[in-house]
Amino acid sequence: MTCTHILGFPRIGAHRELKFAQEAFWRGEADEAYLRGAAATLRARHWEAQRAAGLAFVAVGDFAYYDQMLGMSALLGALPRRFGFDSAKLTLTQYYELARGNAAQPAMEMTKWFDTNYHYLVPELASDTCFDGGVDWFFEEVDEALALGLPVKPVLIGPVTYLRLAKSHEAGFDSLALLPRLVERYVRIIDVLKARGVQWVQIDEPALCLELEEQWLQAFSTAYQALGVRGVNVLLATYFETAAEHAARITALPIHGVHIDLVRAPDQLNAWCEALPDTMVLSAGVIDGRNVWRADLRAIAQALRPVHAALGERLWIAASCSLLHVPVSLSAERKLDGEIKSWLAFATEKLDEIRTVGVALDEPLAAESLLAQADAARASRRTSSAVVNALVQKRTAAATDAMAARQRPFAQRNRLQREALQLPPLPTTTIGSFPQTPAIRHARAAYKRGEMKALDYLERMRAEIELAIRRQEALDIDVLVHGEAERNDMVEYFGEQLWGYAFTENGWVQSYGSRCVKPPIIYGDVYRPEPMTVETAKYAQSLTRRPVKGMLTGPVTMLQWSFVRDDQPRAETALQLALAIRDEVLDLEKAGIRIVQIDEPAFREGLPLRRSDWPEYLEWAARMFRMTAGGVADETQIHTHMCYSEFNDILPAIASMDADVITIETSRSAMELLDGFGAFAYPNEIGPGVYDIHSPRVPTMEAIERLLARACEVIPPERLWVNPDCGLKTRDWPETEAALSNMVRAAKRLREHVAALA
Numbered sequence: 001m002t003c004t005h006i007l008g009f010p011r012i013g014a015h016r017e018l019k020f021a022q023e024a025f026w027r028g029e030a031d032e033a034y035l036r037g038a039a040a041t042l043r044a045r046h047w048e049a050q051r052a053a054g055l056a057f058v059a060v061g062d063f064a065y066y067d068q069m070l071g072m073s074a075l076l077g078a079l080p081r082r083f084g085f086d087s088a089k090l091t092l093t094q095y096y097e098l099a100r101g102n103a104a105q106p107a108m109e110m111t112k113w114f115d116t117n118y119h120y121l122v123p124e125l126a127s128d129t130c131f132d133g134g135v136d137w138f139f140e141e142v143d144e145a146l147a148l149g150l151p152v153k154p155v156l157i158g159p160v161t162y163l164r165l166a167k168s169h170e171a172g173f174d175s176l177a178l179l180p181r182l183v184e185r186y187v188r189i190i191d192v193l194k195a196r197g198v199q200w201v202q203i204d205e206p207a208l209c210l211e212l213e214e215q216w217l218q219a220f221s222t223a224y225q226a227l228g229v230r231g232v233n234v235l236l237a238t239y240f241e242t243a244a245e246h247a248a249r250i251t252a253l254p255i256h257g258v259h260i261d262l263v264r265a266p267d268q269l270n271a272w273c274e275a276l277p278d279t280m281v282l283s284a285g286v287i288d289g290r291n292v293w294r295a296d297l298r299a300i301a302q303a304l305r306p307v308h309a310a311l312g313e314r315l316w317i318a319a320s321c322s323l324l325h326v327p328v329s330l331s332a333e334r335k336l337d338g339e340i341k342s343w344l345a346f347a348t349e350k351l352d353e354i355r356t357v358g359v360a361l362d363e364p365l366a367a368e369s370l371l372a373q374a375d376a377a378r379a380s381r382r383t384s385s386a387v388v389n390a391l392v393q394k395r396t397a398a399a400t401d402a403m404a405a406r407q408r409p410f411a412q413r414n415r416l417q418r419e420a421l422q423l424p425p426l427p428t429t430t431i432g433s434f435p436q437t438p439a440i441r442h443a444r445a446a447y448k449r450g451e452m453k454a455l456d457y458l459e460r461m462r463a464e465i466e467l468a469i470r471r472q473e474a475l476d477i478d479v480l481v482h483g484e485a486e487r488n489d490m491v492e493y494f495g496e497q498l499w500g501y502a503f504t505e506n507g508w509v510q511s512y513g514s515r516c517v518k519p520p521i522i523y524g525d526v527y528r529p530e531p532m533t534v535e536t537a538k539y540a541q542s543l544t545r546r547p548v549k550g551m552l553t554g555p556v557t558m559l560q561w562s563f564v565r566d567d568q569p570r571a572e573t574a575l576q577l578a579l580a581i582r583d584e585v586l587d588l589e590k591a592g593i594r595i596v597q598i599d600e601p602a603f604r605e606g607l608p609l610r611r612s613d614w615p616e617y618l619e620w621a622a623r624m625f626r627m628t629a630g631g632v633a634d635e636t637q638i639h640t641h642m643c644y645s646e647f648n649d650i651l652p653a654i655a656s657m658d659a660d661v662i663t664i665e666t667s668r669s670a671m672e673l674l675d676g677f678g679a680f681a682y683p684n685e686i687g688p689g690v691y692d693i694h695s696p697r698v699p700t701m702e703a704i705e706r707l708l709a710r711a712c713e714v715i716p717p718e719r720l721w722v723n724p725d726c727g728l729k730t731r732d733w734p735e736t737e738a739a740l741s742n743m744v745r746a747a748k749r750l751r752e753h754v755a756a757l758a
């Protein structure tokens with residue numbers, strides 16, 4: 001019988017039970033026993049789902065109280081030394097201090113897990129880290145599953161990936177120098193599993209899919225020559241990209257199986273089949289672990305049939321990667337349109353899909369009715385009037401490159417805009433949102449529940465807008481914003497007004513720790529039935545003589561933070577989004593709005609894993625932005641905003657977006673920005689964030705002035721804007737007003753300097 005399994009299951013719970021238990025524990029409202037109990041319940045439930053679906057194994061070790069990488073650090077006994085914790089006696093409270101910081105130490109650094117929206121805690125190592133000690137939680141989970149009589153396949157993050165993602169504060173630190181000691185530790189872990197009678201261990205090495213230098217490739221050989229010979233079968237799991245070019249090297253190692261991602265990289269199948277010795281298993285990741293659509297099970301089974309004929313039981317069936325990146329279950333969706341729901345598969349439903357592929361290979365007839373169901377769902381999706389919109393299709397087909405260009409080059413536009421806007425040098429502005437007070441959130445919730453009438457809600461929002469305008473005038477800010485009181489989320493707000501978008505009630509995906517996001521689902525052609533922000537912008541502008549920025553979310557971010565349909569190329573969907581937002585930009589302009597900001601905070605997130613694929617992505621993403629912005633008159637000023645600081649390596653692409661003004665996050669790493677500008681002269685105007693909005697600290701005028709003075713050394717002052725580094729929705733009004741007042745005073749002081757120099 002064909003072996004079926006998954007690499008991991010979402011740990012957060014269908015109703016975010018883990019989140020709520022964690023947060024209760026943090027607030028001191030629940031004790032450790034409660035949290036551990038809640039965690040055990042979730043684990044048991046998720047294993048039971050895998051067993052009930054008929055999978056050959058259940059994945060154990062994919063659970064984490066906060067993050068799987070932190071879990072690995074705790075298991076390996078590799079905690080950041082600065083906390084002074086005894087790694088063998090780590091408590092759950094200390095574990096959370098590592099993740100969230102304590103009075104004495106900032107939290108461990110967090111960063112994105114490959115190209116997903118999941119964030120892990122970066123291991124913090126030193127050249128004398130020796131990987132002794134460590135907690136037994138992982139083994140306890142293995143025992144827990146064994147005690148339930150389940151077929152256990154423990155899951156670990158592999159030593160090479162662990163080292164590749166680790167950092168050190170030591171200058172000249174060589175992480176590979178730790179490999180021998182780390183491998184020793186993994187050997188001991190595998191020996192413990194062997195003593196438990198475990199037969200297979202899955203060791204995740206997504207790092208194999210990166211572009212690796214020879215010494216890192218060599219590290220795989222070193223590590224697995226040791227790990228493969230301990231008497232437990234090792235399944236080396238790769239995902240998110242192809243690893244085909246390493247097939248010969250990896251299959252020569254004394255391991256027992258390889259998992260490959262055939263959703264992201266279907267072309268690698270042949271290379272692995274050819275290299276595979278007849279002692280080795282190939283785990284085919286055919287069900288998409290990164291998206292929510294029902295699979296074309298018949299096509300998958302068809303494609304695997306020759307492989308199955310050749311490999312027999314050495315072919316395993318799995319999801320492409322851990323199911324961590326999709327919501328838990330469709331059964332929690334009661335409001336979702338039935339037709340759309342029939343096209344979807346979340347983690348729980350994907351278990352059945354995996355199993356069905358297995359059955360289809362073993363006994364095609366037995367799987368026929370399930371395959372027919374899948375066919376029917378896909379057929380209904382292909383022909384549904386909810387998906388296809390002839391108008392949109394016609395427009396995207398007619399879109400030309402010329403639409404993606406402004407009429408005149410920046411220098412000429414800039415002159416026109418200066419005349420039209422009459423701003424002082426070093427103009428001040430903010431990024432868009434003002435504090436989302438409890439009153440605003442309550443009003444929005446009441447309106448959504450139908451407890452507040454539309455007109456009353458409109459009045460409330462207008463009152464908030466007026467308040468924001470008056471406060472900005474009092475602060476003497478030059479370019480105003482309406483404050484985004486009406487927006488809960490910068491993608492959801494637009495998605496709800498566009499056709500082609502669906503929203504779930506419980507489609508939560510863990511982003512980090514207890515934080516989850518609920519990405520909308522783009523299922524059909526994206527169409528803007530009517531203007532989305534024009535009335536709000538018009539109202540805000542009517543209150544003041546100062547320019548108010550129109551505020552939109554860009555196409556790349558709309559795409560990046562959604563589950564995107566897989567029945568047409570991603571670029572096609574992006575173009576539909578770009579055209580819809582372009583119409584909004586033009587409507588704003590028509591309504592008298594002179595500055596439009598199109599936020600692209602996720603621009604960088606879309607970068608492919610392999611650097612050699614970057615140029616193509618960047619060219620495309622910048623073009624999508626220009627398609628959105630390119631229709632306006634040259635007098636209309638286009639702004640964009642991005643909220644990360646490392647963008648020095650993509651500066652040319654950012655310049656090619658040709659926004660008249662870009663505001664970016666820099667306050668936490670001012671020096672880095674300046675370095676970048678040494679090498680590449682950004683041609684248009686720029687507002688490097690002059691203070692960090694993520695911290696409640698109110699910046700002093702002097703600190704802001706110093707930062708601005710430094711920025712003036714690399715950016716010509718006539719191209720410099722003054723603004724915070726992101727939106728202010730998470731802050732409260734008193735600190736916001738204090739910070740902005742210091743910011744405006746700093747700008748005014750510097751203006752005098754600049755004038756004196758001129």
Ligand code: GLN
Pocket residue numbers: 431432433484490551599601641642643726727728729
């Ligand atoms: N305009 C948005 C805001 O100010 C931008 C948010 C973001 O950059 N993520 O909230």
Ligand code: ZN
Pocket residue numbers: 431601641642643725726727
């Ligand atoms: Zn931002």
